[in-house]
Amino acid sequence: MERPAGGGSGGDDKTVPLLANKQDEEEEGGGSSLGRRVAEENKKLWVVAAPSICARFSTFGVTVISQAFVGHISPTDLAAYALVSTLLMRFSTGILLGMASALETLCGQSYGAKQYHMLGIYLQRSWIVLFGCAVVLLPIYLFTTPLLIALGQDPEISAVAGIISRWYIPIMFSYV
Numbered sequence: 001m002e003r004p005a006g007g008g009s010g011g012d013d014k015t016v017p018l019l020a021n022k023q024d025e026e027e028e029g030g031g032s033s034l035g036r037r038v039a040e041e042n043k044k045l046w047v048v049a050a051p052s053i054c055a056r057f058s059t060f061g062v063t064v065i066s067q068a069f070v071g072h073i074s075p076t077d078l079a080a081y082a083l084v085s086t087l088l089m090r091f092s093t094g095i096l097l098g099m100a101s102a103l104e105t106l107c108g109q110s111y112g113a114k115q116y117h118m119l120g121i122y123l124q125r126s127w128i129v130l131f132g133c134a135v136v137l138l139p140i141y142l143f144t145t146p147l148l149i150a151l152g153q154d155p156e157i158s159a160v161a162g163i164i165s166r167w168y169i170p171i172m173f174s175y176v
Helices: 022-028 034-071 075-112 117-142 144-150 155-167 169-174
Strands: 002-004 015-017
Touching: 034 075, 075 117, 075 144, 075 155, 075 169, 117 144, 117 155, 117 169, 144 155, 155 169
Parallel strands: none
Antiparallel strands: 002 015
């Protein structure tokens, strides 16, 4: 939409746009360049994502490094550790972190609705629910040996996996 530049009277055919075009402003040097905007957005993204990347990398690193050291003890210990870390921990981590991700959605909704008092309530409720879920998962860690034997795993590997799984109980509760 354009309007006449003059007062409306007279034969002036010069027109001025009502809304300025962003592309025109950037060409005139009034706006920031695309590269600068991308760099600013990238910086904001890294501020938010870097702690999460660091936590995920260090958690994965501890598991891989521990597995490398256990591999130097014996093949049986390595097999047992691999069973516990890949089966049990991935299973319980998937459940607990999946449930915790629902908390993020609830908190985002309450923040968007400006119900800030609900953020703390949701956090406290999630601790209770996740703790209860971890308690429900606890028998899997306590009875790893008979469960693995029932699934057809070697009894020697299952016995060592049962010992290792008990050491993983505090790690499982740390995800709460």
